[in-house]
Amino acid sequence: MKRAVVLLSGGIDSTTTLAIAITGGYEAYALSFDYGQRHQLETEAARRVATSLGAKDHRIAQIDLRVFGGSALTDDVAVPKRRSETEIAQGIPVTYVPARNTIFLAYALAWAEVISADDIFIGVNAIDYSGYPDCRPEFIEAFVKLADLGTKAGVEGRRFQIHAPLIKLSKAEIIRKGIELGVDFSLTHSCYDPKPDGLACGECDSCLLRLKGFREAGTNDPIRYATI
């Protein structure tokens, strides 16, 4: 069975990506990060999802992104609330974490090399997250070149593949795809700024995109929100 490392945050996109890898016949090695998120809900969701979908292994790497600052997701900067679709679509948001996907893919590559996997799955999406430079197809292609040049495996002739199966899908299409593959979205977590009791805020960009996605997919979001 072919092995693949799958980056898993425990949100809608990475969960659907894990389901795609597994139904595609890969033995999935799920990789999550504890990077000084404001809350541990994200890694807990990743844990639930990995178990539920039958990942072969799941590791959580402790990494330190707070050491530099520079993002609302790692610093004490306010997460924007109730932004309109136009506002969300414009520019690079304060929730952008510098070089995050470069760091995540570098770790995925390290694990892939150790377990002799040639395939890495990442749930990046260039539609809803057009503001994030490291979610674009050309970024992924540049990483593949780097992976082949920068590893023992690459030098020995193995060729890495980075799969980004959601890159051109809308959130509604991702949700439909996930449901089709049997994903239980009640296990997932998306909110950037959850309430103390763990409920999603319903107002940050991530909640708004998620809710819109479920609306457009014509189905209910199974998680509970503080505001709804």
Add this chain to the structure above:
Amino acid sequence: MKRAVVLLSGGIDSTTTLAIAITGGYEAYALSFDYGQRHQLETEAARRVATSLGAKDHRIAQIDLRVFGGSALTDDVAVPKRRSETEIAQGIPVTYVPARNTIFLAYALAWAEVISADDIFIGVNAIDYSGYPDCRPEFIEAFVKLADLGTKAGVEGRRFQIHAPLIKLSKAEIIRKGIELGVDFSLTHSCYDPKPDGLACGECDSCLLRLKGFREAGTNDPIRYATI
């Protein structure tokens, strides 16, 4: 004054690289990693060197490379001793850490983006470390492309430069260069497998290359060895 992020392990190469960046007129932001080394001597050396050379800032990122295993530098695998020059030059050693320079450069890029630095210095060397794929010029070039595509700064038109000033120098040339720039090599640490009292073993690949370098540079290595 132009800012640069300088990767600093506290060994001969990265210390000389830091001196090159500072004498080249950069305000240096030195970056080291605590990645589950078997010993803390490396980060202590980095601390001493950063202070001695006058880095503007020095941060040590805690990162987790043990989570995957796969290297004598992060696992309980024996570090090879007393290998001949031919043995050292051949193949990829067990001290190779999968995707290490990809991970280190990804972090350097994150910090560069936060402090608005366009320049990153890394002390890789393709002569003595020909066995490490991520020390080759083509790897560095591939990372520059990735950096421009994967960051907000790149999208906004800034162009990153990765400086690898030692890439074609021999160890002896690096040592001469360091001495010329006033580096105090007694502050540095290179050994992969130091003794409990902190003395360098004198027998691992890193010690052997260092000793050979000082010999060829025609000067004495100012650090103490357990075996000499």
